[in-house]
Amino acid sequence: MNTRQLLSVGIDIGTTTTQVIFSRLELVNRAAVSQVPRYEFIKRDISWQSPVFFTPVDKQGGLKEAELKSLILAQYRAAGIAPESVDSGAIIITGESAKTRNARPAVMALSQSLGDFVVASAGPHLESVIAGHGAGAQSLSEQRMCRVLNIDIGGGTSNYALFDAGKVSGTACLNVGGRLLETDAQGRVVYAHQPGQMIIDEVFGSGTDARTLAAAQLGQVARRMADLIVEVIAGALSPLAQSLMQTGLLPADITPEVITLSGGVGECYRHQPADPFCFSDIGPLLATALHEHPRLREMNVQFPAQTVRATVIGAGAHTLSLSGSTIWLEDVQLPLRNLPVAIPQDDADLVNAWRQALLQLDLDPQTDAYVLALPATLPVRYAALLTVIDALTAFVARYPNPHPPAGGGRAGFW
Numbered sequence: 001m002n003t004r005q006l007l008s009v010g011i012d013i014g015t016t017t018t019q020v021i022f023s024r025l026e027l028v029n030r031a032a033v034s035q036v037p038r039y040e041f042i043k044r045d046i047s048w049q050s051p052v053f054f055t056p057v058d059k060q061g062g063l064k065e066a067e068l069k070s071l072i073l074a075q076y077r078a079a080g081i082a083p084e085s086v087d088s089g090a091i092i093i094t095g096e097s098a099k100t101r102n103a104r105p106a107v108m109a110l111s112q113s114l115g116d117f118v119v120a121s122a123g124p125h126l127e128s129v130i131a132g133h134g135a136g137a138q139s140l141s142e143q144r145m146c147r148v149l150n151i152d153i154g155g156g157t158s159n160y161a162l163f164d165a166g167k168v169s170g171t172a173c174l175n176v177g178g179r180l181l182e183t184d185a186q187g188r189v190v191y192a193h194q195p196g197q198m199i200i201d202e203v204f205g206s207g208t209d210a211r212t213l214a215a216a217q218l219g220q221v222a223r224r225m226a227d228l229i230v231e232v233i234a235g236a237l238s239p240l241a242q243s244l245m246q247t248g249l250l251p252a253d254i255t256p257e258v259i260t261l262s263g264g265v266g267e268c269y270r271h272q273p274a275d276p277f278c279f280s281d282i283g284p285l286l287a288t289a290l291h292e293h294p295r296l297r298e299m300n301v302q303f304p305a306q307t308v309r310a311t312v313i314g315a316g317a318h319t320l321s322l323s324g325s326t327i328w329l330e331d332v333q334l335p336l337r338n339l340p341v342a343i344p345q346d347d348a349d350l351v352n353a354w355r356q357a358l359l360q361l362d363l364d365p366q367t368d369a370y371v372l373a374l375p376a377t378l379p380v381r382y383a384a385l386l387t388v389i390d391a392l393t394a395f396v397a398r399y400p401n402p403h404p405p406a407g408g409g410r411a412g413f414w
Helices: 065-079 095-099 103-114 124-135 137-144 194-204 215-234 239-244 263-270 283-292 310-317 350-360 382-398
Strands: 003-013 017-029 039-049 088-093 118-121 147-153 158-164 167-174 181-183 189-192 258-262 369-372
Touching (some): 003 103, 039 065, 147 215, 181 215, 350 382
């Protein structure tokens, strides 16, 4: 068997926490000798994982680049791995961190100093899918041939990924998380992020000062947050939930058979800490509210394979794919780095399948740079080639991109 092994690193820079994992990936070339190489991953083993660190941010909400780099390099040393020995990697910046003013420049600079990495400021759809893979929801759905909904609840957002027989059938994101209200060790609110203040205003009245809330009142806020999270599952949203949605809704015609909760709040749901303010936020209170929520208790909630490490595992072991053999290009500078790939779910309607894949990547087909992939189910025949040509022609007509990637340009599609 023609196999190879790669050492991959995954780095997740989230709203609340930052994590690093190293994985050993084994891949095999499934193609025949006379065919274009087609590599598939057959094994993913996590060889080392860092502790969970608080993401270093300054008072203005920006990432502390030097401190972040120092933190990550320390994990390389702790794992006994030199940056030059890493074959591949992904740095994913998620949640509220992706919105900070210096998020993209900071991560790009970090990538250049660590090696040849894939870099993504994950939007809500992409983050949902990555976390769903890392939590194990996708593999559970594929193995049992059932519908699994993973909800990754972090510091700033709740990301929903619905898998049907292993395939993504819907994603959504709600601006609700455990760190929207930051507290001190005694449970006094020291800072309320805007979505958290919106929830407080609904519960206690407009203009309520979050710093005046007692611990019991924070429990009320957490229960309202749990209500909002459950509303998205059912698809019946209150006006507040509608205002906190960052995406469209989950498909109304697909009911999940299994629900898994990942993320930091998912970890607290699984192992409830004795001190509700041990993380200086209301994440544990939100986990308790979810545990006690009557509608959620009626659902088939199961513990996922991973909780707090779902996104970083998804980044390090599930975002990398390989394709190969030679192609012909004219006047293009290669390699092109950090281009997201839109992979269609089927070959029945390529134009709409590409569009749906781009939505899941939070990309605009008319302004962003991206790669259009062909589905693996497409037969290698002349008729299929004509179908692809027609589909590409129709796609370009429907979604014209004003900056085609000629001469090494970065906009457009490939």
